[in-house]
Amino acid sequence: MSELTNAYALIIGVGDEELDTVNDAIDINEILIDEQFAGYSKENVILVTGENATRKGILDAFKLLQDKTDENSSVFLYYSGHGGFQAGEFFIQPYGMTNEMTEEEFKSAWVSAQDLKDNISVLSSKRLIFFLDCCQAEGMTKGGISLNQKENTTDLSSHAIAKSAVNKFSKANGLAQKIDNERGMSIISSCREDQQSFQIGGPNSLFTECLLEVLKGKHKNSFEDPYITIYEVTRYLQKEVPKRAKVHNLEQNPYANLQMYDDFTICYVPQKIREELALNESNQDSVTLGKGQKEVVTVYRETEEATNLLLFVHGFSGEATDTFGIIPSLLSEEPKMDGWDIKPLGYTQNVNPELGKDISAGLNDIIKIADYLTTSIKYKFDKYDRIAIVAHSLGGLVAQKSIIDLQDEFRNKISHLILLGSPNNGFNTSFLNEVSNQKFADLSSDGNFITNLRRDWQNKFNNNYPFKLKVASATEDEIVSHISCFESFNEEYCETVQGNHLSMVKPEDKNNDCYNLILSTLTNTEFYNEFTNNEEINLALGKYDVIVKKLLPKVDALDTNGLKQLIFSLEGLDRKDEALEILNEHPLATNNTDLMGLLAGRFKRSYLKSFDAKHAESALNYYSKALEIAIKEENQNQIYYHAINIAFLSIVFKNNESNMMKYAKLALETALNCRDNLWKYATIAEANMYIGDMKKAEEFYSKAAQSAGIREKISIHTNAYTGYTHLISSNNPNDEFIKFLKSNFLS
Structure with missing residues (x-):
């Protein structure tokens, strides 16, 4: 039996008369060291359990862990016991x-969040996960801090609940946040604010019951x-903790930070399953150690004296570190931004949203x-x-939902x-019906989430x-x-800027x-569209009459780009005959298949967003004439180029x-x-799919896919x-070819 040779764990269970957490810690320990399971x-x-789990015992255990581990180790931390918040301090008990105890004795005996953070930061490994199965430790002293009375949060006569937390520790996720050292450590606590760990x-x-199950591989279907x-x-x-709590009319939702260093190995799949499926264990070191992972970035700029924070929240097809390109570094160099710390927030590059790194995502991820x-x-x-x-993108829905949920202070x-x-305002229903699968349904413009978000906002x-x-x-947002x-x-x-999504x-x-919009907004100065063509903005917003009034009188002097804008605007005003006449007679447009293709492509994209038949007909006309x-x-x-687009519209539209x-x-x-080139490969692939x-x-x-950039993909x-x-x-998202396309172009 091979072992995870550089995987380490520290398991802490602090029991008392009201709450038996020692058993939880022992069970986690036993499954980790069982050669049939975790490895x-x-x-x-x-x-460290029971009477050994004093402040000294816990801190000594961290020192021992520091001696054992190195920068390539993976570290599994688990704590089950009371957690608390008193006098502005988070702590475990x-x-x-x-x-x-007096208040002074109490404070000298606890292990504060800062103590934990300091001891974790000394560990050289960044591949670390900390599980906090915390109940309460609120109000345990004589010194002016009152002891709460026991609360019944559910009807115990139903025997659904054998035990519950004695008192409610209402800031479990706050404890997790205060331990976070912003180095990519992963933390998951058993419940969120105003909830108990049952x-x-x-x-x-x-929480521990479900953790034991996942360590045994019971969560895997394949x-x-x-x-x-x-x-x-x-x-x-x-997923599982809230579902089981709900059966008993309880609420318990584990909190997790999402800025993980990498998706490193926690343990083996149980040996019996490995043997049955002949799973190959030969690469365990590289998987465990996460070699080759990019350094996680959780801070762009941070200073001691800063009292302002700029947060970048990205969409789910992007990464916390690179969605916004050079914008964070440009802002860091801007003197007007002195006094601002700058940080990303969201999934790091090593964590996948529930439905994958697609342009969109499921409601659960939001x-x-x-x-x-x-x-x-x-x-x-x-x-x-x-x-x-x-x-950016769905990060905007995240930000709005969070702002609504925040308390006033x-x-x-x-x-x-x-x-x-x-x-x-979500995605148009016809768009969802035509080009999407079920995962988008919650984000429909008339779905519950978007409707409630807009109403609450x-x-x-x-x-x-x-x-x-x-x-x-963006002018070209597809x-x-x-x-x-x-x-x-x-x-x-509202402002319109150049670019695509x-x-x-x-x-x-x-x-x-876009950069100047961000800077001017943050520095409370006036924003001007200096780098985006006014016609492009009007075209994007459907202000076709403005463009026609400006460009039609000087049609003979227009360049190719102006000609394209004029023709598209005439089409938008249903003046197709005039548009075709210009294409047939203008010296820049006569027999210009490239220009016709650009126009047809714009109409095709408009059709795929709106499913307006007029746009599809225009696209077909231009592609056909160009062909x-x-x-x-x-x-x-x-x-x-034109033939494959006509084939596409023939099946999708006609x-x-x-x-x-x-x-x-x-x-x-x-x-x-x-x-050979990218579009030749894509055309051959699409044509073979059709035949x-x-x-x-x-x-x-x-x-x-090997040579395509993000936009092309x-x-x-x-x-x-x-x-x-x-x-x-x-x-059907489980269709093999649909899965193939997703893995090649949206991952």
Whole structure:
């Protein structure tokens, strides 16, 4: 039996007359050292329980752990016992503390959150998880701190509850926050604010019961490797504990921070399962040690004297460290931002949201990060007088949910809120029905979450905000419509900047409107769109008449970009004949298949967001006209480009498989004769998908994914996913090809 040779654990269980937590600690210890289960070496696990779990015993155990571990060790910490908050201090309660103690004796006997943080920070390893199964330790002294009376939180006559916490420790997640050293340590506590940690029926607390199950591999439906990782443990606890508590009309929701160093191995899958499935254990060191992981960044800039905090909250397709590109570093160099600490908040690159790192995510992920943000504002960031939030994509929903949930004293700390490309009004129902699967359903514009969020936001603020607000949409946002961004906010708060959904927050330098919008908002100065073309803004907002009035009188003098804007605006005003006349007669547009393709692509993207048939018809007309010209000119690259788009619209818009096959074959024949590049691979893949050769489709989609950037990946996935789901009349997320597309283009 092989062991996790560099995995260590410190298990602490402090029992008393009211709460038997020693049993929890012993059971965790036994499963870790059981060679049939977790795979920890016996000498690598330190167990401290009962009368040995004094302040000295606990701190000595940390010193022993420090001696044993190195920077490549993984460290499993577990504490079961009372936790408390008195006189502004969070603490855990060691053995021997009684209500006969004076306040001074009490404080000298406890282990404060700062004590724990200091001892953890000395550990050289960053691969560390701390489980806190805390009940209460509130009010245990004579010295002016009163002892609470026992509370019955449920009907014990039902025998559903064998034991419950004696008194409510209402700041368990606050204790977790105060221990967090912002070095990527993972912390999960058994319950959140205003909740208790319960014991229901069995010998263990509910939290520890579920932890034991996940360590035994009972959470897994399938096994691909012999390890159980930190994030699957966290995810199981956050899902299973609330579900079981709810059965007994109780609330218990574990808290977890989300800025983890990496998704390192906690333990082995039980040996019996490994043997049955012949799982390979040969790579255990590399998995356990997390070699090659990027350094987690939880701070961009931090100073002792700063009293203001700028938080960046990213969407779920991004990373805490790089979603916003160079914006944090540019702001750090800006003298106007002196006195501001700058930090990211959200999933680190080593943690996956529940439904993967897609452009969107499940409602559970939004609520999870919103809870984390709310708790962080209250406890982790309590030293700051002002907190500004810059949020991108679904991070904007996170920020709004958190701000609503905050109590007034903490909400009043919010000084600025900047929402960038956020689906504030959710996603259009027709969009969800056409191009999505069930995971988006909760984010429908008329779904409960969005409806309640908008109602609560309106009731709370009624467009009278106690903070500076800006809401921005990108001119080429292919994911979130301008209506969704802006509809719930007065015009004075809304700005349009250049870019698409992802590029809007990745400027190349300071000469960028999104960056300057953030800076001007934070420094309370006027913002001007200096780097975004006014016609592009009007085009994005559908102000076609403004563009036509300006550009049509000087049509002969327009460059290609101006011509494109004019034609699209004429189309938007349903003046198609004029648009076609210009295309047929203007010297820059005559026989210009590239220009027609750009126009067709814009209409296609508009169709996929709105499912307006007029946009699809316009796209088909331009692609068809361009294809006709390309065939006459024998322009192979243009032939396959326009043909594959006609094949796409034939199945998605017209539901015409015959036309789809015709144009897919044409695209395939011509693409095979062209020079290798990203779009050739994507075209060959899509064409093979349409004609039914899925093996070839996967081969060339894999080639395309290897050379595609983020924007290209989203575009290719949109075409492939939309076309495929129309072909099979299903969007089942468990379909093998759908999973293949997701893993190649959205992970």
